[in-house]
Amino acid sequence: TSTDTDGLNDILIDYPSSTLSGATSSTDSKNAATTPLNWSDPVCLKETSSSSSSKPQMMKLENIVKVNRDTNDFKQKYQEFKAVGKGHSGVVVAGIRLSDSIPVAIKHIPIDKVQYMWVKRDGCYCKEISEVVLMAQAAGLCNGSWENRGVIGLLDVYELEDEVLIIMERPLKAMDLNDFYKMSEGQIPEYEAKTIFQQLVTAALLTHRNGIFHRDLKPDNILVSLVQGNISIRMIDFGCATFRSNQEKQYTELVGAYDFAPPEYYLQGQYSAEPTTVWQIGAMLCSLYGEENFHTMRFINERKPPCDHLSYECKDFLNQCLNIDPRQRPRLSQLVKHPWLTTPTVPHVLLYPYDHHGCSIKESTAALG
Ligand SMILES: Nc1ncnc2c1ncn2[C@@H]1O[C@H](COP(=O)(O)OP(=O)(O)O)[C@@H](O)[C@H]1O
Numbered sequence: 001t002s003t004d005t006d007g008l009n010d011i012l013i014d015y016p017s018s019t020l021s022g023a024t025s026s027t028d029s030k031n032a033a034t035t036p037l038n039w040s041d042p043v044c045l046k047e048t049s050s051s052s053s054s055k056p057q058m059m060k061l062e063n064i065v066k067v068n069r070d071t072n073d074f075k076q077k078y079q080e081f082k083a084v085g086k087g088h089s090g091v092v093v094a095g096i097r098l099s100d101s102i103p104v105a106i107k108h109i110p111i112d113k114v115q116y117m118w119v120k121r122d123g124c125y126c127k128e129i130s131e132v133v134l135m136a137q138a139a140g141l142c143n144g145s146w147e148n149r150g151v152i153g154l155l156d157v158y159e160l161e162d163e164v165l166i167i168m169e170r171p172l173k174a175m176d177l178n179d180f181y182k183m184s185e186g187q188i189p190e191y192e193a194k195t196i197f198q199q200l201v202t203a204a205l206l207t208h209r210n211g212i213f214h215r216d217l218k219p220d221n222i223l224v225s226l227v228q229g230n231i232s233i234r235m236i237d238f239g240c241a242t243f244r245s246n247q248e249k250q251y252t253e254l255v256g257a258y259d260f261a262p263p264e265y266y267l268q269g270q271y272s273a274e275p276t277t278v279w280q281i282g283a284m285l286c287s288l289y290g291e292e293n294f295h296t297m298r299f300i301n302e303r304k305p306p307c308d309h310l311s312y313e314c315k316d317f318l319n320q321c322l323n324i325d326p327r328q329r330p331r332l333s334q335l336v337k338h339p340w341l342t343t344p345t346v347p348h349v350l351l352y353p354y355d356h357h358g359c360s361i362k363e364s365t366a367a368l369g
C-alpha cells in the first residue's frame with residue numbers, strides 16, 4: 001500500500017464564514033452518531049442545509065470538530081479499554097466518553113503517518129488533517145452536502161505531540177465485515193448480504209455526491225452492527241480517500257489495497273473514481289461468497305464470480321460491478337436501483353427462534369468491550 005497527495009491539494013475548500021448558516025454543529029454530529037438509522041428507503045437523500053447545490057464547496061470544519069491539543073483534556077473526557085482493530089495507519093481502541101458513557105472508538109495515528117491538506121478559510125490557508133476533512137465531507141457534515149449516515153460519526157479530534165487521535169462513534173455490537181464473515185462461518189445468507197449492500201451502495205453514492213472518493217473500500221473498512229437482528233453498516237477509514245475533482249480524472253498511483261484495486265489499474269495503469277468504487281463494491285460481495293480471498297488479478301484470469309448458488313439478480317449485480325471494462329460498469333445511481341437491491345428481502349423461515357448466528361454473536365462482540 002502506498003499513499004499520494006494526488007487530488008488532495010487541487011481542490012481547496014473555501015468556506016467564508018458569511019455563507020455558513022447551514023453548517024452542522026458538533027452537537028449535531030454527536031446526535032447523528034447516536035440516532036438509529038432508518039434505511040427503509042434504499043436512497044434516503046437529505047441535504048444538510050437549505051442550499052440546493054449537489055456539488056458541495058463550502059464547509060466549516062471548525063464547527064464540526066475542533067482540533068484539541070491537550071492530552072489532559074483527552075484523559076478527562078475519555079476512558080480507553082482494549083484494541084478493537086489494527087490497520088496500516090495505527091491501532092483503534094474501544095472506549096467511552098465519560099460524560100455520557102457513549103461508546104467510542106479512538107483511532108491512534110502516529111504523527112509521522114498523518115497527512116495534511118490545505119483548506120482555505122476566510123481568505124487564509126489552514127493546514128488540516130486530511131482524513132478528518134474527507135470523513136466529515138463524506139458524512140455530509142458540511143454546508144450544501146448530503147447527509148450520509150452510512151459514514152461513521154466523527155466526535156472529536158486531538159493532535160498531540162506524537163500522535164493524532166480521531167474519536168468516532170462505536171456502533172453497538174459492531175465488527176468489520178471481515179470479522180462478520182468469520183463470525184458467520186463464511187455463510188452469510190443472501191438476504192443479509194442484500195441488507196448490507198443496500199446500505200453500502202447508498203452510502204457510496206452519497207459519498208461520491210459529497211465529492212469524496214474513498215479509494216479503499218474493502219471488508220476491513222466496513223463496520224457491521226447487528227442489534228436484535230437488525231443490521232446497519234458504516235463506512236470507515238478515509239485514510240486513502242481524496243476529493244473527486246471531476247468525473248473523468250484518472251489516477252495513476254495505487255492508494256489502498258492491491259487485492260481490491262480495479263483491473264484497469266493493472267491493465268492500463270490508471271483508474272477513475274466511480275468505476276473503482278463500483279468495482280470494489282462487487283469485489284466485497286464476491287469476497288463473501290468466494291472460496292479464496294478476493295484478488296483482482298485472480299479474477300481477471302478466471303473471469304467468473306464463484307457464486308453459482310446465488311439468485312439470478314444477485315449474480316447479475318455481481319457481473320455488472322465486476323465488468324473488466326470500467327466504461328461498462330453501472331453508475332452508482334443505476335446500481336442503487338438494481339433489482340437485487342430493490343426487490344424485498346424475504347428471509348428463509350427459521351426452524352428455531354434464534355437468528356442463525358446464535359450465541360457466537362455474544363462471544364465475538366464481548367471482545368469489543
Ligand atoms: N468506529 C469504529 N468502531 C469499531 N471498530 C472500528 C472503528 N473504526 C475502526 N475499527 C476497527 O479498527 C480497524 C482499523 O481501523 P481503520 O480506520 O480501518 O484503520 P487503518 O487506517 O489503520 O486501516 C477496522 O478494520 C475495524 O476493525
Ligand SMILES: [Mg+2]
Nearest residue numbers: 087220221237
Ligand atoms: Mg482500514
